[in-house]
Amino acid sequence: MEFGWNEELEAFRDEVRAFLDEFDTPALRHELANRGEAAQLGPEQSRLRESLEERGWVRMCWPEELGGEGKSQWFQFVMTEEFAKREIPYGSGFGTMVGPAIHRFGTEAQREKYLPGIWANDITICLGYSEPNAGTDLAALETLAVKDGDDWLINGQKLWTSAADTASHVWLACRTDPDAPKHRGISTFIVPMDTPGISVRPIMTMSGGRTNEVFFEDVRVPSDALIGEVNQGWYIIANALDHERVWIGAGGGLRHIFDRLMAHIREKRPELLEDDVVRRRLVELELDLDVMEGLVLTNASIVAAGDTPTMEASMSKIWTSELRYHISNVAMDLLGHEGALTEEADGFAPLDGELERTYRASPIQRFGGGANEVQRDIIARRGLGLPR
Amino acid sequence: MDTTLSDTQRLLRESLRDYLANEVPFDRIRELEREGGADQALWEYLAGAGFLALPFAEAHGGEGGELTDTAVVLEELTRRACIIPFLETTASALAIERHGAEALAEEVVRGVISGAVTIAPALQGSTPANGASPRVESGALTGERRFVDYGADVTHHLVEATEDGEPGLYLVETTAEGVTAESLSTIARTPLAQCTYEGAPARRAGGAEALQFLRRAGRALCAVQCLGNAQQALDMTVEYVGMRVQFGRPIGSFQAVQHHCANMATQTLSARFLVYQSVWRLDQGIASDRQIAKAKALASRAGTEVTMQAHILFGGIGYTEEYDLHFFSRHGKERALAWGSAEECLRVAADTLDEVQPWQ
Structure with missing residues (x-):
C-alpha cells in the first residue's frame, strides 16, 4: 500500500504542468468558452492536441499491440488529473472509446483508414446504440443490416444519438441475425454520416444540450464498414462500454463546483459560514468528494496492477453520478433563492449559473452509461457473486 | 500510489486469518464476555508469532514495518471480534517510541514485543464531565480518567496529565499503589474502565507531540x-x-x-x-x-x-x-x-x- 506518488510520476506531473502553462493561453480559453457543441477542434485546441501527439502522451499507457508504449496507467491518470484541474479537455470524445475497438477488432486496412483520422480528430464519432425499444436492454436493438451483394443495406432508427449532427461517422450497432439469440445476432459498423439515406432530427433536452434521433432508410455501405466478425458485435460493444463507464466516472468537475461554491460563500455570503449547520453540510459535501477521489484511485490502482475493475468501476460510476445531483442540490439549497438564478440573470447568478446548470444536467449521469440500477446489479452479481 | 495489499500484507492477513479461524472460535469470545478481561492466550500467540513487533524500530527489536501492515492485522483481529488491547498497546508504544521520552522507548517497546507489557491510553475524552483532570507533582499522579479501553486489563496506563500546567503523557503501572480501575459496561461488552489515580508513581513518557x-x-x-x-x-x-x-x-x-x-x-x-x-x-x-x-x-x-x-x-x-x-x-x-x-x-x-x- 502506498498513498503517495513516486518520483517518476511527480516528475511527469511537473512536465504536464509546464506543458499546460505553455498552452493555457487566453486564446485557448476564449476558444473553449465559445466552442458550443462543435465536434471539430478549434485552431488552439488542435495545436494542443498535435503537441500532445508529438510527445506521445495520448496513448502512452496503451498496450504495445494497440499502438501504445505500455507505460503504467498512472501516467494517464496524472495527465488526466492535471488537465481536469485546469478544465481543459484533451480527449476526442467517443473516439477514445471506438479507436481501441477498431484497433483491436478491425483489419489492417481498417486501422489505416480510420485510426489516424480518429487520433487527429478529423474523424469524429457518435454512438448509434439506443433505439426506441432498446434502452437499458440494449441487446434488444432492431436496426437491421442485411447483406446485399458485397454491400450491407441498413434500415432502422436510433435514438439519443448525441453529436449525430456534428460527427463525421456513426459507430453503429445493427442486428445481422434476427433468428439468433439476441446477444449473438448483433454486428458493429462504422458509417459516414453523409451516406445517403441517413437523416437526423434534433431532440432538445432539459440540460439545454441537443441530442438526436437518426433514421436509416436503405443506407448502403460497403463490406469494409463492418468492424470485427459478423454477429460479434455484442462482445465488441460490451468491451467498449467498459471504457465508457470509467470515462463517465471521472468527476473532476465536481471538485471545481465545490471550490467555486466555497469561494462564492466566502466572498459574497460570509454570514453563512457563521452557521454551524452550513459548515457541517459543506463538510459533508467535502467528504463525499473525498470518497469519490478514493473510489477513482481504487479503480486506477486495480487497472495499474493489470487487473480489470468490475464492481469498483460501477461503484465509482454510481457515486460520481449521484454526487453530481447531490452537490448541486445542496449548494442551491444553502444559497436559497439565489441558487435558482441562471447565467442569463445579468451576472447575478452564483457561480455564473453553474449550480442550476449542473442540477438540470445531472439526471443523465445517473441513467446514462448503464443506469445506476444496472450498476448495482453488476456489483451484486459480478462483484459479490450473488445468484441471478 | 497503490491501494492494493502488498505481498507482506497478504501473507500477514492469510496467516492470521487461518490461526483465528482455527483457534479463536466465537464461543471463546462469548466466554471472555461472560468472564470479563482480555484474551491472554491470543496475546501470547501474537507476541510469539511476531505480530506485536511489526511497526516498531529494528533498534528496539521491532520489524520496522509499515503502520499499514499493523492496520491489516488489526482489521483481521476485528473481523474475529477478538478482545485484546492491540490498538491501545500499539498506539501507546508507538507514541513513546516515535515522539516520547527516549529513555523509556526501548524498555516499553521491548516489553510490548515480548508480550509482557500492555498499555491503555487514558486521555482527555471528548465527553464532558470527565472527572478531575489528572495532574502530576513530583512524580505522583492524581486525578481521574473515564473511558479507558482495557483499563482494568493492562499492565500500564499512558495517562494524559498536566505538570506545571504543561500537558504530557505519563506512564503508570496499574499494579502500583493509588491506581484503581472500575469496569464500565458497554454495548460492545468489551473491557472499558473508569480509572482513579491517587498519588500513583508516574514516569513522563512524552509531551505535546507524543x-x-x-x-x-x-x-x-x-x-x-x-x-x-x-x-x-x-x-x-x-x-x-x-x-x-x-x-x-x-x-x-x-x-x-x-x-x-x-x-x-x-x-x-x-x-x-x-x-x-x-x-x-x-x-x-x-x-x-x-x-x-x-x-x-x-x-x-x-x-x-x-x-x-x-x-x-x-x-x-x-x-x-x-x-x-x-x-x-x-x-x-x-x-x-x-x-x-x-x-x-x-x-x-x-x-x-x-x-x-x-x-x-
Whole structure:
C-alpha cells in the first residue's frame, strides 16, 4: 500500500504542468468558452492536441499491440488529473472509446483508414446504440443490416444519438441475425454520416444540450464498414462500454463546483459560514468528494496492477453520478433563492449559473452509461457473486 | 500510489486469518464476555508469532514495518471480534517510541514485543464531565480518567496529565499503589474502565507531540476497527443471502436484496480508501487532524450502518445470541463512538473548514 506518488510520476506531473502553462493561453480559453457543441477542434485546441501527439502522451499507457508504449496507467491518470484541474479537455470524445475497438477488432486496412483520422480528430464519432425499444436492454436493438451483394443495406432508427449532427461517422450497432439469440445476432459498423439515406432530427433536452434521433432508410455501405466478425458485435460493444463507464466516472468537475461554491460563500455570503449547520453540510459535501477521489484511485490502482475493475468501476460510476445531483442540490439549497438564478440573470447568478446548470444536467449521469440500477446489479452479481 | 495489499500484507492477513479461524472460535469470545478481561492466550500467540513487533524500530527489536501492515492485522483481529488491547498497546508504544521520552522507548517497546507489557491510553475524552483532570507533582499522579479501553486489563496506563500546567503523557503501572480501575459496561461488552489515580508513581513518557500522535493513531486505527466490523458483516451477509431460500429461490437473487448488498459494499469500500490513507499518512508524518477526523467519521458510519443493514437482511437468525452477527453490530457501534464519533469528528472538520484548499 502506498498513498503517495513516486518520483517518476511527480516528475511527469511537473512536465504536464509546464506543458499546460505553455498552452493555457487566453486564446485557448476564449476558444473553449465559445466552442458550443462543435465536434471539430478549434485552431488552439488542435495545436494542443498535435503537441500532445508529438510527445506521445495520448496513448502512452496503451498496450504495445494497440499502438501504445505500455507505460503504467498512472501516467494517464496524472495527465488526466492535471488537465481536469485546469478544465481543459484533451480527449476526442467517443473516439477514445471506438479507436481501441477498431484497433483491436478491425483489419489492417481498417486501422489505416480510420485510426489516424480518429487520433487527429478529423474523424469524429457518435454512438448509434439506443433505439426506441432498446434502452437499458440494449441487446434488444432492431436496426437491421442485411447483406446485399458485397454491400450491407441498413434500415432502422436510433435514438439519443448525441453529436449525430456534428460527427463525421456513426459507430453503429445493427442486428445481422434476427433468428439468433439476441446477444449473438448483433454486428458493429462504422458509417459516414453523409451516406445517403441517413437523416437526423434534433431532440432538445432539459440540460439545454441537443441530442438526436437518426433514421436509416436503405443506407448502403460497403463490406469494409463492418468492424470485427459478423454477429460479434455484442462482445465488441460490451468491451467498449467498459471504457465508457470509467470515462463517465471521472468527476473532476465536481471538485471545481465545490471550490467555486466555497469561494462564492466566502466572498459574497460570509454570514453563512457563521452557521454551524452550513459548515457541517459543506463538510459533508467535502467528504463525499473525498470518497469519490478514493473510489477513482481504487479503480486506477486495480487497472495499474493489470487487473480489470468490475464492481469498483460501477461503484465509482454510481457515486460520481449521484454526487453530481447531490452537490448541486445542496449548494442551491444553502444559497436559497439565489441558487435558482441562471447565467442569463445579468451576472447575478452564483457561480455564473453553474449550480442550476449542473442540477438540470445531472439526471443523465445517473441513467446514462448503464443506469445506476444496472450498476448495482453488476456489483451484486459480478462483484459479490450473488445468484441471478 | 497503490491501494492494493502488498505481498507482506497478504501473507500477514492469510496467516492470521487461518490461526483465528482455527483457534479463536466465537464461543471463546462469548466466554471472555461472560468472564470479563482480555484474551491472554491470543496475546501470547501474537507476541510469539511476531505480530506485536511489526511497526516498531529494528533498534528496539521491532520489524520496522509499515503502520499499514499493523492496520491489516488489526482489521483481521476485528473481523474475529477478538478482545485484546492491540490498538491501545500499539498506539501507546508507538507514541513513546516515535515522539516520547527516549529513555523509556526501548524498555516499553521491548516489553510490548515480548508480550509482557500492555498499555491503555487514558486521555482527555471528548465527553464532558470527565472527572478531575489528572495532574502530576513530583512524580505522583492524581486525578481521574473515564473511558479507558482495557483499563482494568493492562499492565500500564499512558495517562494524559498536566505538570506545571504543561500537558504530557505519563506512564503508570496499574499494579502500583493509588491506581484503581472500575469496569464500565458497554454495548460492545468489551473491557472499558473508569480509572482513579491517587498519588500513583508516574514516569513522563512524552509531551505535546507524543500526545498528538497518540490521539491521531488511536483515531486512525479505531477507524480500521470500524471498517473491519463493516467488512465482516458485509461478507457474512453476502454468504447468507446467497444460500437462504425463500419463495423457492435464494433471497440474494432478489434485486432489492442485491441493491442493499451493493450499497453496503460501496459504503465499505469508500471508507476503506480514506481509512488506510490516514494510517499511511500518519506513518509518513504527513497526517492532519482534519483528514483523520473525516476518515473516522466515514468509518464510524460504515461500521454502524453496514452492520445494522446486515441484521435487516439476516432476519431472525441474525437477531439471536447464538448467531455471531451481533458481535459486529455491537462492536461496530461501540467503535463508532470510541476515539471520536462521526458527529464529533465532523465537528472537527467543520471547525477547520478554512483549511480546505482549492483543487490545484
